[in-house]
Amino acid sequence: MFYRLVKNTFFILAIGLVSCQGQTKMRKNIPNKKNDTSIIMGANQTNTYLPLLKDKNIGIVGNQTSVIFKANGSYTHLVDSLLSRNIKIEKVFSPEHGFRGKADAGEKVKDGIDSKTGIELVSLYGNNKKPTNAQLQGIDFMVFDIQDVGVRFYTYISTLHYVMEACAENNIPLLVLDRPNPNGHYIDGPILEKEHKSFVGMHPVPIVHGMTIGEYAQMINGENWLNNDIKCELMVIKMKNYDHLQAYQLPIKPSPNLPNAQAINLYPSLCFFEGTNINAGRGTDFQFQVFGAPSLNSDFFNYSYTPQPNDGAKHPKNEGKLCYGMNLTSVENLNHINLNWLISAYQHTKNKNEFFNNFFSKLAGTKKLQQQIEDGMSETAIKATWQNGLTTYKKMREKYILYN
Helix, strand or coil: HHHHHHHHHHHHHCCCCCCCCCCCCCCCCCCCCCCCCCCEECCHHHHHHHHHHCCCEEEEEEECCEECCCCCCEEEHHHHHHCCCCCCEEEEECCCCCCCCCCCCCCCCCEEECCCCEEEECCCCCCCCCCCHHCCCCCCCCEECCCCCCCCCHHHHHHHHEEEHHHCCCCCEEEECCCCCCCCCCCCCCCHHHCEEECCEEECCCEEEECCCCHHHHHHHCCCCCHHHCCCCCCECCHHHHHHCCCCCCCCCCCCCCHHHHHHHHHHHHHHHEEHHHHHCCCCCCCCEEECCCCCCCCCCCCCECCCCCCEEEECCCCCCCEEECCCCCCCCCCCCCHHHHHHHHHCCCCCHCCCCCCCHHEEEEEHHHHHHHCCCCHHHHHHHHHHHHHHHHHHHHHHHCCC
C-alpha cells in the first residue's frame, strides 16, 4: 500500500497535478454568461493520459456527459474517441439515469450492450451500486468521467465513492478526468450526520460542497472514507484555466430533470421538496424551476400547473392534479441555499402532518432541519446552526482544492 501511495504521488508531481490551496470567497449573484472557452477539460488533455491507457484493458465510468469538446463547440464521446485511438475498452459502467442519461430518477437501469460500439454496459444503480470483483475481472485501469453539479444528494459522487472502493480492493488504478462544478462558487447547508448516511448522502459534507469531482475524489481518499480505510490509487487530470468563481453553463444536461443552468442553480434549494408532498417541477418543462401541490393555499400561491408524464418523469408527483405554487424561472442566480420557499410551503399547506416524508431527513442529512421548520424557526436562525459545521468543513476542504 505504501508503495502504491508513493508511486501515485510521483505520478501527480510528474504531470503537474499538484493541489493548490483554494480561496473560499464566493462570487456575487451574477447572470449566466457564455462559457469561457479557455477552460480545457480533463478529458480534452489526451496527450497527458493516453500513454497511461495504451496496451491496457480499460473500464470507463461515464454517461452522456463524458465527452471531448472540439473548438467549434461540437464534441465526441470519450468512448468513441478512445476507440478511435485503439484503446481497448472492456466495459462501460453507468451511474443513475444510465449511459445515455435518459432514465428517470430512481429508475432501475439494466445491464446491456451499447448498440453503437458493442461494448458491455454495467449499471451502477439499483441493487448493484458498486462494481463487483467479477465485473472488474480483466480490467487494468479505470477512467471516471462524469459531469457533476456539486450537490451532496446528487448521486454521481456516491457512485464515485463505490468505484474508488472497488478499484482499491482490486488494485486497479483510477483516473478521474475533471470537469467544472456549476455550483462551485459557494458552500452551504447542514453537514451530513452519519446516522443518515445513504446513497443520496454518504459523507460528512454540506449539501453544496464547493468541489469539482476530482477534488472530491481526493477528499474521499484523504479522509479515509473508503471501507476499512483503504486507499484508491488515484490520478486526477486537472482542468486548465478554471477557477471556482467562474459561472459555467453545462452544454449537456447532466440528468433528465436538470435541463438548464437555472434548474442546476436552484436544485440545491428545491430538491428538499423531494422529501415532501410538493412537486418540484417534475412532469413539466420547468423541472426544479417551479414547485407546487394541490395542498398549498391557492390564496397565497397564485401560480398553478398540472404535472404530466414526460421524459425523465413517467409518473411525476401529483400527476394530473392542479398544483398551486411558485414559478422561479426568472429568479436571480443564487450563491446560497434558499430555505424560505420550503418554509413558506410548510406554513401554507393545508395539512402540515402530511407535508414531510421519511426521505426528507436523508436529503437534509439530519432530522434537525425538519424539526426546526416545524418549530417555526426562520431561515436566518436555522442557518446560524450550520455555521460551526461549515467552518470545520471548509478547513478540511482546503487540503484537496486544485483550483483557486
